[in-house]
Amino acid sequence: MLFRIIIKKLAILLISLFFVVSLTFFLFKLVPGDPFAQEQAVPEEILHSMHHHYGLDRPWYVQYALYLKGIITWDLGPSFKYEGRTVNAIIKEGASISLVLGAEALLIALIAGIFLGTLSAVKRGSFIDRLCMIGAVVGISVPNFILATFLQYIFSMKWGLFPVARWGSFAQSVLPAVALAMLPTAFIARLLRASMVEVLLQDYIVTAKVKGLSFMRIWACHVFKNSILTVMTYLAPLCSSILTGSFVVERIFGIPGLGSWFVTSILNRDYTVIMGLTLFYSGILMASVFLVDVLYTILDPRIKLSKVAYA
Amino acid sequence: MPEKDPLFLPYQIKEKEIHYDASLYLSYWRSGWKKLRANRLAMAALFCLIGLMLMAIVGPMLTPYTYYDTHLQLKNMKPCKMFWLGSDELGRDLFTRMWWGARISLSVGMVAAVLDIIVGVLYGAISGFIGGRVDELLMRFADILHSLPYLLLVILLMVILGPGIFTMIVCITITGWINMARLIRGQILQLKTTDFALAIKALGASRWRILLKHLIPNTLGSIVTMLTLTIPTAIFAEAFLSFLGLGVQAPIASLGTMAHDGLSALRYYPWRLFFPAGCICITMLCFNILGDALRDALDPRIHL
Secondary structure (H helix, E strand, C coil): CHHHHHHHHHHHHHHHHHHHHHHHHHHHHHCCCCCCCCCCCCCHHHHHHHHHHCCCCCCHHHHHHHHHHHHHCCCCCECCCCCCCEHHHHHHHHHHHHHHHHHHHHHHHHHHHHHHHHHHHHCCCCHHHHHHHHHHHHHHHCCHHHHHHHHHHHHHHHCCCCCCCCCCCHHHHHHHHHHHHHHHHHHHHHHHHHHHHHHHCCHHHHHHHHCCCCHHHHHHHHHHHHHHHHHHHCHHHHHHHHHHHHHHHHHHCCCCCHHHHHHHHHHHCCHHHHHHHHHHHHHHHHHHHHHHHHHHHHHCCCCCHHHCCCC | CCCCCHHHCCCCCCHHHHCCCHHHHCCHHHHHHHHHHHCHHHHHHHHHHHHHHHHHHHHHHHCCCCCCCCCCCCCCCCCCCCCCCCECCCCCEHHHHHHHHHHHHHHHHHHHHHHHHHHHHHHHHHHHHHCHHHHHHHHHHHHHHHHCCHHHHHHHHHHHHCCCHHHHHHHHHHHHCHHHHHHHHHHHHHHHCCHHHHHHHHCCCCHHHHHHHHHHHHCHHHHHHHHHHHHHHHHHHHHHHHHCCCCCCCCCCCHHHHHHHHHHCCCCCCHHHHHHHHHHHHHHHHHHHHHHHHHHHHCCCCCC
8 A cells, every 4th residue: 555655646746747748848838038038139149050059950859859868868958148167066166055945944944833833832821822823823923035124134234143154154054054054944933833732632641641651751662753743844835935046135134055056047047957946946845845745654554645735 | 199299290381490691692794803802912913904995005194295295305204293104215105105005905805815715715615625536636636736835836926927016916816716615615624514515415406506605604713713813914925025025016016015114224214114014913813813713713613
């Protein structure tokens, strides 16, 4: 059964990936105008040789086939705007930075979210609970780019506690990571509270209390494992929000990660880089969705395929 | 004559027992409204939203300026008597611009959310109602679309279609309806098997009539809740895109573009960022609070 589920999920994953690949290709084929057109008219011959150089003078199906082949062999082609740079190199360069930042943000979000969610579930109905939940709504409502600028303004410009921008030291990564972690933290806290409140009302928790187990033991052995499952289904969309959040946050803090590259290439209309990064992002996200799904199925044997949120 | 067994006496109906308490049998919407009204935070959010919308309508009329008037001698003014919220780098009045921006942002958010809901409800309802192979196929397609990262797809489409209000609404709608479709499908699947659906069928109602007149109206609670929670998502998407430079084009401003312009002047003229940013936050916060409260008030599981 498990094997079948995995195969089915894998099939969906591959189809989705193929869909993204084709979608990006054909969307960019539909773009009006020439990728090399500039404000001054470019001589016909130069355009011609440019097209020839990048293989744009061939029929679309040949380009499509070459594009697919390039993706399978992980060769995403050259950048149209930055001569001599390949999309592969850009991804390699940016990914190492963005990955560290993203992992840091995810870690903050998990720790803070689990702490706050547990706190308000255990103290349900109290002032602390209300405070946490109002805080969570605020956290969901404040857009990450606004939070990032506020953090930068207050902590760096006014108080000078953290460096204003750039990348390299740990201190420089704190503010962007916090800005990125805000939304997932609030989300995790809310989800965890909801599921934990339900778990806490179960009979087996009463049994555990009657047995005289300590709070920490009940929490670790019984409550946590059963309530974290709901949060897990949402891990993939949370990764996605951290990822898209990184576009603006990296830009605000001047971090040369993938997000910055993505925004720059959008503004430059650097099509190959946009396509390559879109694919890279989608691939990562879909793979994480897949992993979470499989993990979820393994962890919770009650689950049926239809119930797995394919988020 | 044996004494009558008290267990077998004829039952005397007392006046008190058939007393009908109308307050216990409020209709779905009345009880929902009652619960909502009891939630003070939600009511505050509701009034705040009404105030924001009113200001978005009348705000620009309160000043003698338009959103594109430039006063080049009066650049980057602090909030003062002349410019209530200051002026920007071209000397345009920020108060007027902000409410113009709120107009754009709110309308983009609401139109996109409503379109999302329409598409999502129809798709989900048809998928759940027909069921079987069609359902399987439609939901697999939704799964695939859902697995694509939402904002990434919107950005991609915006790059290709070019910036503008209309394209933005289209882009947000294309990717935003899936959650709604899944939710409604689940509910329709449940409702389909209920006795009342069977009764309507037995009365000879046509399939479309059952779906449109009976099943969809029963999901209205979730639709309203979802609508309230989709609007802030759409407003966020608009602000995000504008912030990336893919939003509405100058001289029109949305709150997102104003925040973007304000960012470059953050160090010396922080109010240029703070006012529009605060406006976005408050709008989204109110919608989220209201949506949460609606979910609590209209959730049929809590309903008596």
